[in-house]
Amino acid sequence: MEFESIPGVGAKTASALAELEDAKRALREGDVAALAGAPGISEGRAARIARGAIRREHDDSSRLLRTDRAREIHRELLALLQERAVTSYAKRRLETFYPSSSSSRIEEVQSFAQRATDRDPDPDVRGALAGVTPLEAPRQVRVRDRCLVTSDAETLAAAREAVPELPVEVCEDARGLADLARGYSTVIALDEAFTGVEVAGDVRVRPDALDDPAETVPERTLSFFAGNRESIRAAIAVHRTADLDPTCDLAALDDALSRLGPDGEVKDDAELERLSRAVSDLDASVHTAESVANDSLRGAIEKRDVTIEGTDLLSLAERGAGIDSLLSRELADEYDAAVEAAREHLIDALALDSGESEIARNAFPEEPTFPVEHDESVVGRLREELVARKERRATRGKRDLAADLAAFREPSASLVRAALELDVELAVARFAREFDCAMPAFGGAGIEIEGGRSPLLSEPLEAIEPVDYTVAGVTLLSGVNSGGKTSTLDLVCAVVILAQMGLPVPADCVRLERFSELHYHAKTQGTLDAGAFEGTVKEFADLASGGEGRLVLVDELESITEPGASAKIIAGLLEALNETDTTAVFVSHLAREIRAAADCELAVDGIEAVGLAEGELVVNRSPVKGRLARSTPELIVEKLAREEGTAIYDRLLGKFES
Missing domain, CATH: 3.40.50 (Rossmann fold)
Structure with missing residues (x-):
């Protein structure tokens, strides 16, 4: 794979990707965590690289989202998906799903989404997922033994x-x-x-x-598993809770991990623990053993009456002998007992085996002396023996455990990847369930929505009135203030974006064509000055002379200038769009004026207010085909004419009907 052939990947990034152990797999699977492991590549950059690789694989040069508002809605939808993911990996992985015009890419994601929506987003599974993180490379270790x-x-x-x-x-x-x-x-x-x-x-x-x-060097393997132990064990829990098919024996892997300490040491080795304690306690135990011998010998001396003949005393003095000779002559048995007590104490305190005990016994001399003192050279030999045995035992334990774990290196990576990918699927499943989504069907012209509920509204789903709307060709959408015209455009835009991402859409049923471009022009705040007005007109003129298969959504374009001029400009733009293979919905309060100014027949749909109740509009949120919706002022005048019966209200109402 030529990394530089991926859109947005230059020589420097390609060089970084080449350092990855399996960059091709990571690119193929959209593994943003693995890609982010390359030098100098952040998680955000990794997601962009993955998207570029996907585009190349599908020969997808499409750019569906052409306006700021369309891109803003895409970001809002992506955020809703990401909020339903548990792991940071899944949040980044979801960024690799993008709205596309490529049929192969859409179908690929639809297959994924179909599997995802069959998943049960069990809270216990999500709880287990909280501990799963992408595997990290082992930290560098230095071994000195x-x-x-x-x-x-x-x-x-x-x-x-x-x-x-x-x-x-x-x-x-x-x-x-x-x-x-x-x-x-x-x-x-x-x-x-x-x-x-x-x-x-x-x-x-x-x-x-x-x-x-x-x-x-078993530490290399142990370092990897010690650094990733918690994530692997969490992945094991995910597989067990979600009943996933594992790539290895979970019990054997879990058992091996239970024998591994957080710093890569071997746990639960009684012999290693004995040797470690012996090395640690050696000096203190030697000194305590000395005290045992000296206390015993001192007690024996205090209790004993020693009588020395004069000739013996002279003999000892002439030889320069001291207490040691006296001990040897008069208290030999007591001395032997004291030294034996010291030796036994040292052996017992350190729990020495037979070979170590032989060295330890020589730490206290046979020749009587007072006070009793250990032989430092012997203690040094004992220390060397214990340290050597400890290190050999530790190395052997590490070697055995590393051998057990080495076989789980790739299976562990697969377990963690599967758990992280499950989180991606569950995020889609939760989104689909919480917004009552269905998989859309592609075919025909325009878009047909049944029972659509915009996920962009702040109200709870059950409080949102479902919307049915079908549009093909160029259509004016009229309606009362606060009747839901903008929300309808948002719904259409959201449905198209999700559908062309390959994901479920928030509706009972949706059929749509595969659009090549999506233009959504939000409502302009206030009248534009001359320069801005000129730029806006040029932008729409270019749009009217563009390519085929586009969806154009426009919200109250008339606000850019005076109402009379706006109606003429919009009528001209709609005439031009009507001559192309474009699906367009223009929301306007000037639908009657625009239709009158147009040189062709324009379709007009209406979001109707069916009346007033306690001063509030009662609105049918689904646009009615071929109906010019009445305005809020007209409804109010009609209500006054009906209730008051005054001629002035009838005259005003007649103005609306003319």
């Missing part, structure tokens, strides 16, 4: 590139290997030449170590 060894410069370079987490040492012979074995808990020799070399320590000859990073 083991190293790689080689005598070959080429292997050295390859090792440093393949396994940057470990130190790589140069070693030529057995002496160098032995030195390294004293400094590292594990030494991994990459050269076959070291096979058979016997040195003290944990030395392994593994020429294939660079081919199996999961075993050589």
Whole structure:
């Protein structure tokens, strides 16, 4: 795939995408999280790149939304969809759905939307989705307890590139290997030449170590899963709650994750915990053992009456002997008991095994001394042994757990992607249910809406009166003030945008043609000055001479200038549009004047007020075909004429009817 062939992707962005592990898949599936993992690409940029890739795939150069108001309604609809998503991923992913004129793109999204609307937006599933986030690359780890060894410069370079987490040492012979074995808990020799070399320590000859990073440096795998553990476990919960088909054994994956700590350490290893405690408690336990021996010996001395013959005393003095000799001669048994108590205390306190106990026993000397003191060199050897065993145990545990988890790397990514995509589907499902949507059908000319309810209105859905409206060709839409003319235009615009995004529409039934362009001109605030008026007229003139298959929605264009001139201008524009393959709805209070000024027959629909009740209009919100709606003033005059019976009201009413 040539990344620069994607609309909006230049050389720099293409270079960033090339660094992704599977950019083609991410582009094909619209995986904005994976695309945002490329250097310098934000989530918003990733969504735009995904849209560009989709356009290229469907050879879609269409640009449906041609005016600010049309784009504003699209943003409002997209926001309504995004509000119903749980994850930030789904909110961005929804941005890859855009209104299109490409039949293949619309059909592709319709297939997705049909699956989505079959989903049940279960609150429990949505609750589980709250913990799902896109997987992140593992943080860089540095391992100091083991190293790689080689005598070959080429292997050295390859090792440093393949396994940057470990130190790589140069070693030529057995002496160098032995030195390294004293400094590292594990030494991994990459050269076959070291096979058979016997040195003290944990030395392994593994020429294939660079081919199996999961075993050589299990921290890499563990770092990935530790950093993404909560998201993966949330994805497992989503699959279980939503009854999705998993890509792996969920129980086995969950069990492996339960053995992994937040920093990538192995949990629930009793032997590792024993060794860790022993290393941590060694100094304190040694000092406590000394106190046990000295307290015992001091007590024995205090209770004992020692009698020394004069000749013995002289002999001790002549030899310069002190208390140690006296202890050896008179309190040998008591000393042995005190030292044995110290040894047992140290062994018990650290829960040492038989091999470690042999070293520990030598920490207290056989020769009597007072006070009893430990042999620091022996304690040092014990510490080295415990640390080495701990690190080897930790590495072995990491290696075993990493081996278990390595098989779940791709399945975990699939689980998380499936959960995140489910959130996208559920957002569409919620939107469709909450706005009582149906899938539209494409065919024929114009647009036909049955039971439409605009999602852009602030009222609750049940309070919105459904609207039926069919329009083809060029039509004037008349109606009373606050009768719902603008809301009808908004509904038509929203239905077309959603339909051409491939999504369900807020209506009982919709059939429409696939429009090439959507122009929605909102109501102008106030009369325009000469320059602005000229620009507006030119814009509509260009529109009238444009291409085929467009939908044009215009709200009260007459406000741009004086009513008389407006009626003539609008009539001319409608005449021009009537000569093209354009569907247009012009909302106007000047429908009668525009129709009179036109040189062709113009269709006029009306949103009728059927009367007044307690000073409020009673309106039929669905436009009536071929009906010029009466204005609010006419209704009021008619009411006065009926109730008052005065000639002046009849005269005023006659003006409306002429």
